[in-house]
Amino acid sequence: MSQKECVLEDKACIYCGECDVCDLDHSKYCDNCGRCIDEGSDYKTVGIDDILEIEE
Structure with a gap:
């Protein structure tokens, strides 16, 4: 099992x-x-820096 990555x-x-x-x-x-x-703005947003894909 791989170790969890820091976010x-x-x-x-x-x-x-x-x-x-x-x-x-x-x-x-x-x-x-x-x-x-x-x-x-007229709607709420959350900035996304990166998308992590988890390999199983």
């Missing part, structure tokens, strides 16, 4: 939990409140 950096996941931290308040875990989503 923030190009390395293996070490289960540090940094990917679960809120982008707006670094002292709390993300609770999917949606406040970080861009509201400057």
Whole structure:
């Protein structure tokens, strides 16, 4: 079985939990409140940097 890849950096996941931290308040875990989503238009958007394909 292959090791899980880190979603923030190009390395293996070490289960540090940094990917679960809120982008707006670094002292709390993300609770999917949606406040970080861009509201400057008629619809909400989330920027996508890359698409990872998981090989099984």
